[in-house]
Amino acid sequence: MELTAAEIDAAAGAVLTVDLDAVVANYRLLTRMLGGRRCAAVVKADAYGLGAEPVARKLQAAGCRHFFVAHLTEALSLRPVLDKTNNIFVLNGLNPGSEIHAVRHNITPVLNSIEQLHAWRQQAMLSYRTLPAVLQLDTGMSRLGLSQSELDSLIASPHYLEGIDLQFVMSHLACADEPDHPANRMQLENFVSMRRHLPAIPASFANSAGIFLGSAYQADLGRPGIALYGAHPGANRSTPLSPAVKLEAKIVQLREIEAGAGVGYGHAFISSKATRLATISVGYADGWMRSLSGRGCAFLDDQPLPIVGRVSMDSMTLDVSMVPPSKLRPGALVELIGPHQSVDDIAAHAGTIGYEILTGLGTRYARRYRGIGSDEATARTPGAMERTEIAR
Numbered sequence: 001m002e003l004t005a006a007e008i009d010a011a012a013g014a015v016l017t018v019d020l021d022a023v024v025a026n027y028r029l030l031t032r033m034l035g036g037r038r039c040a041a042v043v044k045a046d047a048y049g050l051g052a053e054p055v056a057r058k059l060q061a062a063g064c065r066h067f068f069v070a071h072l073t074e075a076l077s078l079r080p081v082l083d084k085t086n087n088i089f090v091l092n093g094l095n096p097g098s099e100i101h102a103v104r105h106n107i108t109p110v111l112n113s114i115e116q117l118h119a120w121r122q123q124a125m126l127s128y129r130t131l132p133a134v135l136q137l138d139t140g141m142s143r144l145g146l147s148q149s150e151l152d153s154l155i156a157s158p159h160y161l162e163g164i165d166l167q168f169v170m171s172h173l174a175c176a177d178e179p180d181h182p183a184n185r186m187q188l189e190n191f192v193s194m195r196r197h198l199p200a201i202p203a204s205f206a207n208s209a210g211i212f213l214g215s216a217y218q219a220d221l222g223r224p225g226i227a228l229y230g231a232h233p234g235a236n237r238s239t240p241l242s243p244a245v246k247l248e249a250k251i252v253q254l255r256e257i258e259a260g261a262g263v264g265y266g267h268a269f270i271s272s273k274a275t276r277l278a279t280i281s282v283g284y285a286d287g288w289m290r291s292l293s294g295r296g297c298a299f300l301d302d303q304p305l306p307i308v309g310r311v312s313m314d315s316m317t318l319d320v321s322m323v324p325p326s327k328l329r330p331g332a333l334v335e336l337i338g339p340h341q342s343v344d345d346i347a348a349h350a351g352t353i354g355y356e357i358l359t360g361l362g363t364r365y366a367r368r369y370r371g372i373g374s375d376e377a378t379a380r381t382p383g384a385m386e387r388t389e390i391a392r
């Protein structure tokens with residue numbers, strides 16, 4: 001059943017607000033840091049949980065022309081959203097046998113291995129045309145891309161790029177979030193030396209953290225993901241990013257417990273005194289990780305409300321003893337991500353990184369998008385719940 005925006009707002013347990021204007025502000029900041037070099041957008045994993053369709057639409061309107069996803073399925077869903085002249089690159093390359101779908105839908109693979117390169121050349125022959133591609137070199141991450149010896153043997157054979165229109169050579173940094181890590185310099189040196197064997201083709205090297213490493217690392221096309229979404233790639237938070245996500249949960253029930261009462265699964269919290277509790281409608285199935293049990297807070301205005309006991313699948317419990325009862329009622333919203341605590345703060349509490357918090361955001365929220373212009377079509381993304389929009 002298609003739910004209306006009003007039904008979703010009334011029925012959902014929590015509200016996720018995505019600020020597309022903040023995403024654009026971050027895109028502009030990164031473009032300035034790139035000093036005139038081109039800036040792509042990495043919108044894999046549903047734009048890190050924010051919604052690939054509305055995010056890509058918005059960034060396209062802001063001038064972005066290069067979009068990266070990880071899987072061909074993501075590229076195929078994004079294709080109708082973007083102008084056909086704009087590029088969609090598939091970071092993981094193509095599964096054997098899926099090349100024809102990429103050709104039909106004007107998707108550009110990243111070629112990560114000799115096998116992927118041969119399959120794409122084969123496809124070019126079958127299609128009677130030259131096919132675009134990005135070639136990835138492994139400069140020291142040991143994940144994807146041609147090694148030095150594979151590159152050597154490849155370029156030893158003449159016509160090794162026959163049928164392929166190479167648009168970029170790329171590589172990926174393993175330790176860019178640690179600016180002083182010696183692997184950064186080593187990978188850069190490897191990239192420079194490996195590129196010498198290839199024709200003069202524009203290069204792409206830096207993710208968000210790589211862009212922060214400075215111009216030596218930025219190459220011709222930046223490839224930021226996390227920074228677009230307002231979270232920092234590492235412990236260094238000096239780049240002033242605009243937060244793009246707000247998460248507010250609804251209070252389901254209020255109660256008062258006596259000293260000695262156990263709260264939640266396993267009675268992981270036992271009250272030492274009479275306590276007022278609020279149960280809210282967000283749990284680990286919504287991406288609020290179980291490792292946050294008994295850790296961190298929600299906020300009501302400026303008041304921190306400690307999370308007590310275990311995070312359940314669909315709910316968790318807050319100590320609200322310090323808030324006057326008149327300020328609390330079922331249906332009221334408390335802040336989980338917002339001005340009082342960032343995605344990076346939550347990640348620190350949970351012992352993980354902002355990437356995992358964002359990409360884990362659930363599908364049960366009422367989603368509101370700020371900054372969807374009237375000229376842009378209504379954004380809809382498949383999910384358990386239809387997403388809703390509100391005007392700024």
Ligand SMILES: *Cc1c(COP(=O)(O)O)cnc(C)c1O
Nearest residue numbers: 042172207208223224225226233
């Ligand atoms: C995910 C990814 C990016 C984006 O990285 P961020 O750290 O989110 O900026 C860039 N390049 C590759 C190859 C990736 O896999």
